[in-house]
Amino acid sequence: MPRFHSAKVSRTLEQRDGLQKVVLEDGSNAYALTDVVGLIDRGDVVVVNTTAVDLDLGTGGWHVVHWIESGGNELGQLKGNVLKARYLSEQLEVDPYISDRESLQGARVLLCLLHSHVGAIAISTSAAPLGYLMTDQAALPLALSDLVRQLMEADLIAVTATAGQAFGGQLETINVASGVAALLDNNCRHILVGAGPGHVGTGSPLGFSGLELAGHASALSALGADVALCVRASDVDARERHQGISHHIETILKATPCQIEVPVPLDCDASWVSALGHNPCLLEPADVGVAVNETGLNVTTMTRSLVADGLACSYLGAAAAWLARPS
DSSP: OOOEEEEEEEEEEEEETTEEEEEETTSOEEEEEHHHHOOOOTTOEEEEEOHHHHTTOTTOSSEEEEEEEESOOOOOOOOOSEEESTTSTTOEEEOOOOOOOSOOTTOEEEEESSHHHHHHHHHHOOOOSEEEEEESSSOSBGGGOHHHHHHHHTTSOOEEEEOTTOBOSSEEOSSHHHHHHHHHHTTOOEEEEEEOSOOOBOSSSSOBGGGHHHHHHHHHHHTTOEEEEOOOEESSOSSGGGSEEOHHHHHHHHHOOSOOEEEEETTSOOHHHHHTTOEEEEEOOOOHHHHHHHHTOOOEETTEEGGGOHHHHHHHHHHHHHHHSOO
């Protein structure tokens, strides 16, 4: 069961579109989704969900404001006719973007398994303007992503969209295909698709949230998009299942019924891609490490700096090069 606690707010740490971070009187931190609960003032008593902190989860460390008991600001006027986070007490209304497209021809879509990969690709690719479509397999609120906020502020992502139950993008969409259509309508032909922060893995062959990408690859390809999968690889991950090519990538490719492209660095073996029934695309990788360092953005994965992982950066660089190629 979720765990709740009442506390008084002592001060605000940060406030941006859709998100407010506060300090509670006991010294703990909490964040509020302002589109859901409204804005908080100093001295307000709030009910916070403490479950993630109590369980010491990797994406925890922050309580979540569930309700403002006293004080608080009124929420804005209802603005849509579709609900997201449906049937939860926090369900909210959105106005979805409706595209008349029946085909996704012209879209170049790179599927990203990890949220950090979105940052690495956006920083290192020459493709522009770049769209990002966040799926609903991890965090539902886009506002939670510090990375996306930084990429938007640096003009590295032009337009954001949120699909399914995810919310908070500049374009609210019903599913991944309609999200890609919406981004095409808004002049983004180069598109990153992937979940927000909070990827889940259980250590089992099929029990990881990124397996959703197999279905997206199939649907987007059938509708005419050019689709590739960004490879998760590592030469520093201590977990055997993620050393070299991650077992997640192999499973996604096994589960994808149509052939898609898989960017591979020129100096790496690509036979494993062909063995799984897909098309290796050997490319000179963009220099991810240099690009990330030049921006000054901190891109991490599992608390590690991404640029410290040479194999990861090499495959990400190949993916960045693929995205920049003409369709």
